[in-house]
Amino acid sequence: xxxxxxxxxxxxxxxxxxxxxxxxxxxxxxxxxxxxxxxxxxxxxxxxxxxxxxxxxxxxxxxxxxxxxxxxxxxxxxxxxxxxxxxxxxxxxxxxxxxxxxxxxxxxxxxxxxxxxxxxxxxxxxxxxxxxxxxxxxxxxxxxxxxxxxxxxxxxxxxxxxxxxxxxxxxxxxxxxxxxxxxxxxxxxxxxxxxxxxxxxxxxxxxxxxxxxxxxxxxxxxxxxxxxxxxxxxxxxxxxxxxxxxxxxxxxxxxxxxxxxxxxxxxxxxxxxxxxxxxxxxxxxxxxxxxxxxxxxxxxxxxxxxxxxxxxxxxxxxxxxxxxxxxxxxxxxxxxxxxxxxxxxxxxxxxxxxxxxxxxxxxxxxxxxxxxxxxxxxxxxxxxxxxxxxxxxxxxxxxxxxxxxxxxxxxxxxxxxxxxxxxxxxxxxxxxxxxx
Ligand code: ATP
Ligand code: MG
Numbered sequence: 001x002x003x004x005x006x007x008x009x010x011x012x013x014x015x016x017x018x019x020x021x022x023x024x025x026x027x028x029x030x031x032x033x034x035x036x037x038x039x040x041x042x043x044x045x046x047x048x049x050x051x052x053x054x055x056x057x058x059x060x061x062x063x064x065x066x067x068x069x070x071x072x073x074x075x076x077x078x079x080x081x082x083x084x085x086x087x088x089x090x091x092x093x094x095x096x097x098x099x100x101x102x103x104x105x106x107x108x109x110x111x112x113x114x115x116x117x118x119x120x121x122x123x124x125x126x127x128x129x130x131x132x133x134x135x136x137x138x139x140x141x142x143x144x145x146x147x148x149x150x151x152x153x154x155x156x157x158x159x160x161x162x163x164x165x166x167x168x169x170x171x172x173x174x175x176x177x178x179x180x181x182x183x184x185x186x187x188x189x190x191x192x193x194x195x196x197x198x199x200x201x202x203x204x205x206x207x208x209x210x211x212x213x214x215x216x217x218x219x220x221x222x223x224x225x226x227x228x229x230x231x232x233x234x235x236x237x238x239x240x241x242x243x244x245x246x247x248x249x250x251x252x253x254x255x256x257x258x259x260x261x262x263x264x265x266x267x268x269x270x271x272x273x274x275x276x277x278x279x280x281x282x283x284x285x286x287x288x289x290x291x292x293x294x295x296x297x298x299x300x301x302x303x304x305x306x307x308x309x310x311x312x313x314x315x316x317x318x319x320x321x322x323x324x325x326x327x328x329x330x331x332x333x334x335x336x337x338x339x340x341x342x343x344x345x346x347x348x349x350x351x352x353x354x355x356x357x358x359x360x361x362x363x364x365x366x367x368x369x370x371x372x373x374x375x376x377x378x379x380x381x382x383x384x385x386x387x388x389x390x391x392x393x394x395x396x397x398x399x400x401x402x403x404x405x406x407x408x409x410x411x412x413x414x415x416x417x418x419x420x421x422x423x424x425x426x427x428x429x430x431x432x433x434x435x436x
Contacts, residue, residue, distance in 0.1 A: 008123065008124075009117050009123065010115070010117035010121075010122045010123030010124065011122065011123060011124045012122060012124075012309070019325075020322050020323050020324070020325040021312055021315070021316075021322050022308070022312070023323055024155075024315075024321075024322040024323045025128070025155065025308055025311055025312065025315075026108055026128075027323065028151060028154050028155055029106070029108065029128040029151055029306070030106070030108075032147065032150050032151050032154060033106040033128075033130055033147065033151075034106075036104070036143070036147045036150075037104050038104040038105060038106040038130055038132075038147075039104065039105055039106070040105070040106055040107065041087055041090060041091075041105040041106070041107050042107065042109075043080070043083070043086040043087060043089075043090045043107070043109070044080075044086070045079060045080060045109075045110065046070070046077040046078060046079050046080065047077065047078060047080060047085065047086050047089065048075070048076070048077060048078075049067070049069055049076045049077060049078040051078075051085050051086070051089055051294070052067060052078055052080075052081060052085055054293060054294060055084070055085040055088070055260075055261075055262050055290055055293065055294060056081065056082065056085060056260050056261060056262065057202070057205075057260060057261020057262065058201075058261075059197070059198050059201050059202040059205045059261065060205060060208075060259060060260055060261055061194075061208070061209075061210065061259060062081045062082070062113060062259060062260065064194060065114065065194075066081055066113035066114045066115055067079075067081055067112075067113070067114070068081075068112045068113075068114060079112035080109070080111055080112065081111055081112060081113045082111055082127070082129075082260065082305065083107050083109055083111065083127055083129040083131075083305055084129065084131060084260075084262070084287070084290075084303055084305070085294075087105055087107060087129070087131045087303075088131065088133070088290060088291055088294055088296075088301070089294060091103060091105065091131075091133060092291065092294060092295065092296045096133075097133060097134070097291065097296055097297070097299055101133065101134030101135070101299075102132050102133060102134035102135045102140065103131075103132070103133045103134060104130070104131075104132045104133075105130065105131050106128070106129065106130040106131075107127075107128070107129055107130075108126065108127070108128050108129075108308070109126065109127060109129075110124055110125070110126050111124070111125055111126070111127055112124055113125075118277075118278070119275070119276055119278065119313065120275055120276060120277075120278030120279075120307070120309065120310045120313055121278050122309060125307055125308070125309050126307070126308040126309060127305040127306060127307060127308065128151075128305070128306045128308060129303060129304065129305035129306070130144065130147065130303050130304060131301060131302070131303035132144055132301060132302055132303060133291065133299050133300075133301035134299055134300070134301070135300060136288075136300045138235050138236075138238035138239040138242060138266075139238075139242055140300075140302060141235075141239045141242070141265075141266045141286060141302060142239055142242035142243050142245075142246060142248075144284065144302055144303065144304060145162070145164075145243065145248060145250075145268060145284075145304075146246050146248060148270060148282050148284070148304050148306070149162070149246075149248050149270075151306070152270060152281070152282070155311065155315060155320060156315070156318070156320035156321055157272075157281075157311070157314055157315065157318060157320065158318060159272055159273075159274060159318075160270050160271065160272045160281065160314075161249075161251060161270070161271050161272070162248065162249065162250040162251070162268060162269075162270050163250070163251050163252075163253035163256050163268060163269050163270075163271060164239070164240075164243075164250050164251070164252055164253070164256075164266065164267070164268045165224070165225070165252060165253055165254055165255075165256040165257070165266075165267050165268070166224065166225065166228055166232055166233075166235070166236040166265050166266055166267070167204070167224050167257055167258070167263055167264065167265070167267055167285075168224055168227065168228050168229065168232045168264070168265065169229065169231070169232055169264050169265060169288070170264075170289065171229050172224070172227050172228050172229040172232055173204070173224070173227075175227050176204070176222070176224050176227040177202075177203050177204065179222040179227065180203035180204060180206070180207075180221060180222060181199060181203050183220075183221050183222055184199050184203060184206060184217065184218075184221070185199070187217050190213055190217060191206065191213070191214055191217065192209065192211040192213065192214050194209070195209050195211070195214050202261070204224075204257055205257075205261075206218055206221075207221060207255065207257045208257050208258070208259050223254035223255075224254065224257075225252070225254045232265055235265050235266070236265070236266065239266055240252075250268075253269075256268070256269055258283060258285055259283075262287040262289065262290040262293070263285040263286065263287050264285075264286050264287055264288045264289055265285070265286045265288065266285050266286045266302065267283075267284070267285035267286075268283070268284055268285060268304070269282065269283045269284075270282040270283075270306075272314055274314060274317055274318070275310060275313045275314050275317060278310060279310075280307075280310070281306055281307060281310045281311055281314060282304055282305070282306040282307075283304060283305060284302065284303055284304020284305065285302060285303075285304070286300070286301070286302040287301055287302060287303075288300040288301065326356055327356065327376070327377045327378070327379065328356050328357070328358050328373070328376050328377065328378040328379065329350070329355045329356045329357060329378070329379050329380065329421070330347075330350060330355060330356075330357045330358075330378065330379065330380045330381070330382065330396075330417065331357075331358050331359070331369075331372075331373040331376070331378035331380070331381045331382075332346065332347065332357070332358070332359040332360075332381075332382050332384055333359075333360065333366055333369040333370055333373060333381055333382070333383045333384070334359060334360055334369070334383075334384045334385070335366055335383075335384070335385035335386070336385060336386060338386065338389055339384035339385050339386065339388070339389060340359065340360065340384075342384055342389060342409065343359035343360075343382075343384055344359060346409070346413055347359055349413065349414055350413075350414055350417065353414050353418075355414075355417070358373075358376070358378070360372075366383070373399070374399070377399075378399055379398070379399060379400075379421075379424075380396050380397060380398055380399065380417075380420070380421070380424075381396070381397050381399060382394050382395070382396050382397070382407065383395065383397075384409075388409065389409070392408060392409050392410065393406055393407070393408060393409065394406075394407055394409055395407070396417070396420055398420075398424050405420050407420065
């Protein structure tokens, strides 16, 4: 029977040849987040559906169209479409907000959204995200933006623009909603069906609609920046000052409202035009009302999430450097059972010291073993046969230059190998100096 089951639409495999790219993003994001005082948090892949209804918002695309919800016995769960709701839920449930503030967490996780799959838009995708809870100050906003900026820079990415906006607080938004309702009312019949509902419940969501006609109608809509209360306006002005102080370039883009309901005041996106229509590599903002909405004490907070697949698309496009994948340090080519046994023992020992050692497990002849060693790019090879076992000496060959050195097959093998290994690295450095 032939097996012909493919992975679901909108999902991706990361095969070994590409996994170093993921490791690069994971390492850089973690290292930089930790240097800003963030600690990792891990949450379940699914949560009670109500969590996302309450936080992401009932009139958002995510909740209305994109959630994967499963009914299991008498409960209903949803595969997380994003990380913030779960992270805040976990912070509340584990009492983190009663500890020293601000609380700073980061995560790397998979998200699930039922969208039309295309480049940079998947049904299972991955986010690196951070959340910072407890600070009202615009300094926290600039800190979070500066963290995202540092990551993008360290990844080696260029030509990314930072757009910032303020979408105010519930106070200023009430007036703004009225203005939007008045504006959209006259063309109500042309709006998509979802947005006709949004006009009543949450007119700001219309500005975030993906439908062409809604976007067209929304072009001349009133902008929230004209409706900010004094506090929100001051907050925004101070954020701009801090960004300038950090030499972070930005553009104010009053059209950015973000796809999730929980945002207040600052919202921002890092956008590129180099990977097609799905150019937002990072999106975030402040959500001062969310923690209270989820049953905690009023605690201002903010965060962002980066789409890892989009970052990698851009890194590939811009030929960014990745961490070098680990390669075989030493391969034992063996002739006969006794030699193979010796190779197994030496390999186990070398691995204990962190070296990457391999020997033949395919029952191949010597020639085929050497071919394999070449294929996997082994740095050194050692041929072991009866003669070597008898004499207790073998030749270790450096594979790029073909240089051979004598090596003892005794208890000190790791030490001797280390010596050869580092001499070789030093000679490579010498060579490059000579070449320069
Ligand atoms: P978009 O407007 O592109 O749909 P969004 O506003 O829905 O994005 P967020 O919820 O803010 O996205 O998620 C944060 C980041 O996660 C995005 O900036 C993007 O990089 C990434 N992302 C979101 N949805 C997807 C997806 N379906 N596939 C791949 N990456 C995604
Ligand atoms: Mg979306």
